[in-house]
Amino acid sequence: MTDHPARYWHPLPDGRLQCDLCPRDCRLHEGQRGACFVRQMVGGTMVLTTYGRSSGFCIDPIEKKPLNHFYPGSSVLSFGAAGCNLACKFCQNWDISKSRDMDRLMDSAGPADIAAAAARHHCRSVAYTYNDPVIFAEYAIDTALACRAQGIANVAVTAGYIHPDARRDFFAVMDAANVDLKAFTDDFYVHQCGAHLTPVLDTLAWLHHDTDVWVEITTLLIPGLNDSDAEITQLSQWIATELGPDVPLHFTAFHPDYKLDQIPATPPATLTRARRIARDAGLHHVYTGNVHDPDGSSTYCPGCGQVVIERDWYAIGTYRLDAHGACTGCGTPIAGRFADFRGAFGPRRVPVHIHAQNG
Numbered sequence: 001m002t003d004h005p006a007r008y009w010h011p012l013p014d015g016r017l018q019c020d021l022c023p024r025d026c027r028l029h030e031g032q033r034g035a036c037f038v039r040q041m042v043g044g045t046m047v048l049t050t051y052g053r054s055s056g057f058c059i060d061p062i063e064k065k066p067l068n069h070f071y072p073g074s075s076v077l078s079f080g081a082a083g084c085n086l087a088c089k090f091c092q093n094w095d096i097s098k099s100r101d102m103d104r105l106m107d108s109a110g111p112a113d114i115a116a117a118a119a120r121h122h123c124r125s126v127a128y129t130y131n132d133p134v135i136f137a138e139y140a141i142d143t144a145l146a147c148r149a150q151g152i153a154n155v156a157v158t159a160g161y162i163h164p165d166a167r168r169d170f171f172a173v174m175d176a177a178n179v180d181l182k183a184f185t186d187d188f189y190v191h192q193c194g195a196h197l198t199p200v201l202d203t204l205a206w207l208h209h210d211t212d213v214w215v216e217i218t219t220l221l222i223p224g225l226n227d228s229d230a231e232i233t234q235l236s237q238w239i240a241t242e243l244g245p246d247v248p249l250h251f252t253a254f255h256p257d258y259k260l261d262q263i264p265a266t267p268p269a270t271l272t273r274a275r276r277i278a279r280d281a282g283l284h285h286v287y288t289g290n291v292h293d294p295d296g297s298s299t300y301c302p303g304c305g306q307v308v309i310e311r312d313w314y315a316i317g318t319y320r321l322d323a324h325g326a327c328t329g330c331g332t333p334i335a336g337r338f339a340d341f342r343g344a345f346g347p348r349r350v351p352v353h354i355h356a357q358n359g
């Protein structure tokens, strides 16, 4: 189960094929792979070379995606494949995203296998994560449909760099997304990621206004590159104005990695400063991540101000929401997707091996 007919491409007059999946618009000769490495022109057609192959499966707490307002405390079966359509110099998963070695894809698992494993392990959702699932859209969509058939939700962890036609199909089967907003300047996207800012903002606005997908946003703050007061203010104001104050925003800490190993780790004070700026801009739910900060990890009621979900790393303490997500103190509804809370999965990560049986 490897090469799979790809969608989202068209032939060019010179015999090449143009991929229409993401705004990189790769134009491929016979045998050539796109910038993501996993889509290839083979025999005059386009194929996805990683269908049914994964870099591994783990069960995580949903808070690790991070999603703090999507069935808090639930467990999610997470998997990814290889390659990526962005080229972030600071990638924190570069062994997967920059992989040119398909042998890394140890686990072979079809959509039905994944849905069955999620059901067997009582996961509320499956996350398409680790590398950007946009590039394995056909595999993600088929898996998401299999999961939905079993009552399991789907979560995309993505940079949101995808053309509108493919975006419509991809997110039609997703229930939640954490979208990276990597910075708020096109210069950063061009020079650090090999991409552009505008398509990401388009995806965020479209998701919020035109779909039912629950959306949270993550910005990895990198010292000296995207952590100025001015840029954090602009980013936060854009979210507040264009998406509204209830969209959660996660500021996470950078650790020296990949091509940016000469830049120091993000000081916790930077995350606290960013959180204050974003809250001052009117956002109700602003979180810090990758650092130990119980205040910045917890959820507060925008009505009465009390802690409604207390977190320490990925562990949940006090929980003060009813089954519909309303504050038990004042009744204010908290934005998100909630259910009766019957205890949390906990902070652990559990590796899962999936035996492929079905296509």
Ligand code: SF4
Pocket (backbone or CB within 6 Å): 019, 020, 021, 022, 023, 024, 025, 026, 033, 034, 035, 036, 037, 038, 039, 084, 085, 134, 135
């Ligand atoms: S999905 Fe891959 S092949 Fe297609 S345009 Fe994007 S980077 Fe290129």
